[in-house]
Amino acid sequence: AQKVTQAQTEISVVEKEDVTLDCVYETRDTTYYLFWYKQPPSGELVFLIRRNSFDEQNEISGRYSWNFQKSTSSFNFTITASQVVDSAVYFCALNSNSGYALNFGKGTSLLVTP
Amino acid sequence: SAVISQKPSRDICQRGTSLTIQCQVDSQVTMMFWYRQQPGQSLTLIATANQGSEATYESGFVIDKFPISRPNLTFSTLTVSNMSPEDSSIYLCSASGNGSPGTEAFFGQGTRLTVV
Numbered sequence: 001a002q003k004v005t006q007a008q009t010e011i012s013v014v015e016k017e018d019v020t021l022d023c024v025y026e027t028r029d030t031t032y033y034l035f036w037y038k039q040p041p042s043g044e045l046v047f048l049i050r051r052n053s054f055d056e057q058n059e060i061s062g063r064y065s066w067n068f069q070k071s072t073s074s075f076n077f078t079i080t081a082s083q084v085v086d087s088a089v090y091f092c093a094l095n096s097n098s099g100y101a102l103n104f105g106k107g108t109s110l111l112v113t114p
Numbered sequence: 115s116a117v118i119s120q121k122p123s124r125d126i127c128q129r130g131t132s133l134t135i136q137c138q139v140d141s142q143v144t145m146m147f148w149y150r151q152q153p154g155q156s157l158t159l160i161a162t163a164n165q166g167s168e169a170t171y172e173s174g175f176v177i178d179k180f181p182i183s184r185p186n187l188t189f190s191t192l193t194v195s196n197m198s199p200e201d202s203s204i205y206l207c208s209a210s211g212n213g214s215p216g217t218e219a220f221f222g223q224g225t226r227l228t229v230v
Contacts, residue, residue, distance in 0.1 A: 033216040043204060045157075045221035052216050091156065100215045101147050102208075106156045 002027045004094050006105035013082050013112055021077045021108045023092030029053075032096035034068065034075045039107070040088040048090075051075060082112045116141050120207050120222035127197055127229050134193045135225045137207030142187035145210040148180070151224070152203045160205075163190040197229045 003026040013019045025034065036048040049059060051068050059066045063080045079086055089109045093102040117140040127133050137146065146163040161169040161182055169182035184190040194201050207222040 035218075037221075042223070043226070044223045045206065047218050047220070050216060050218055095215045097215055100145055100210065101159045101162060102157075102219055103159075104157045 002029075002032075002094050002096065002099065002103045004092050004103055004105035006090075006092055006108050008108045009106070010109045010111070013110070015084060015112055015114050016081050017112075018078060018080050019082050019110065019112075021079075021090050021092075021110070023075045023077065023105060025073050025075065025092070025094050027094060027096060029096035029098055032094060035093040035095075035102065036066065036075075036077050037091045037093060038088045039091065045091070048077075079110075082110075084112050084114055086110060087112045115218075116143060116209055116211060116220045118207055118209055118220055118222035120225055122225055123223060124226040125228070127227065129198050129229055131197055132193055132195045133197065133227060134191050135205055135207070137190045137192070137209075137222055139188045139209045139220075141211070143209040143211050144187070145219075146184060146190045147208040147210075147219070148182060148190070148192045149206045149208060150203045151206060157206065160192070163192075194227065197227075199229045202227055202229045 005024045032053045034051045038046040065078045067076045089107045091107045092105045095102050119138045121136045148160040149157040151157045159172050160175045161171045163169050163182050163184040165184045181193045204224045206224045208219045210217045210219045
């Protein structure tokens with residue numbers, strides 16, 4: 001069985017602070033894929049990043065960065081110099097060859113205040 | 115990338131009635147899925163919509179309650195039958211292009227359903 005845990009339910013930061021959203025996953029598959037999605041108040045899910053289990057390189061995209069560590073089964077997401085527009089619910093998700101649909105964590109609601 | 119259009123975007127329905135949600139993708143996709151997101155909760159997979167055959171339902175979801183059609187590679191419908199207030203949720207359609215599990219999944223904007 002696959003499981004994604006996002007222990008942080010809600011996070012509140014002041015603009016320009018850095019914030020890290022945690023994601024811990026469980027799977028028995030050796031090949032798997034990890035994702036982060038953003039859900040702003042409008043409700044639409046926006047794809048942010050995909051990582052496969054063989055690629056542990058960290059990735060940076062503008063103010064966003066991701067830290068994938070297989071040793072701790074974690075795929076954490078950091079927003080640097082947060083902005084009000086970053087306020088949203090962020091979901092970590094997992095799938096693999098044994099199930100193409102995404103297994104989502106419960107999400108972390110991020111509020112960035114001016 | 116794929117653009118997914120869902121209709122209706124929101125609806126308020128009487129208990130005991132049924133609502134059909136439509137999902138149109140702007141390109142042919144291999145996999146289509148339906149998720150439910152209850153208020154303040156995560157996304158739960160309802161079923162995988164299979165083209166030309168019956169949908170594959172997850173535990174806790176049955177065809178009589180959530181019949182799904184997928185007549186071609188760009189379109190699917192989800193019906194929420196005999197609705198009760200517990201069915202009030204956001205229903206999201208998702209599509210993935212080439213059938214690989216690592217492929218990015220795209221989502222529609224969701225249908226916000228309120229049952230009164």
